[in-house]
Amino acid sequence: ETGVTQTPRHLVMGMTNKKSLKCEQHLGHNAMYWYKQSAKKPLELMFVYNFKEQTENNSVPSRFSPECPNSSHLFLHLHTLQPEDSALYLCASSQDSSLQLGEQFFGPGTRLTVL
């Protein structure tokens, strides 16, 4: 595997379900990010982890819970979501969160549908 991978690629869940999104980067980077991409809207930054420490929580509702066990893996735990949470969830990584050493590289995303 190379670059940034995300699983699953597609997810359909009910509002009472609990699910998790997984992201793995194979680039040796130290910073990882979760973004939400909705139709007709710009990418919205959700969370930032730098060297496994959360450095940014962009006023995201508590029904989204991130976890970063090491610099290569990032999870987004989902529970009691709303239909408006349906979107493409993108994971990205960079050398570090200051971006001074390079750009962000994105995974293919997880297409989430909340019924």
Added chain:
Amino acid sequence: EDQVTQSPEALRLQEGESSSLNCSYTVSGLRGLFWYRQDPGKGPEFLFTLYSAGEEKEKERLKATLTKKESFLHITAPKPEDSATYLCAVRVTQGGSEKLVFGKGTKLTVNP
């Protein structure tokens, strides 16, 4: 408030018809401008980073330029495989941390 505006929202070109995409920004201290390409069902793919006014970068049929208020992505003699959504983002400092602020993108369609 830091803002990034891309125009047009959508652009249709014939193969070989050159054009430009615009990204204008209002930020308090630009620390880099990024161009990405996004194909349907995929994550954004990095194209260019520009740091200072007057800087230019090229890759195949694409050329990115930067002024103090905007950036252009010039597409010369496009091919159908250049069809994608092109995203612009600026790196800013907000609340003591650095982040990317994205525009909504320009959807480019190149017809054969």
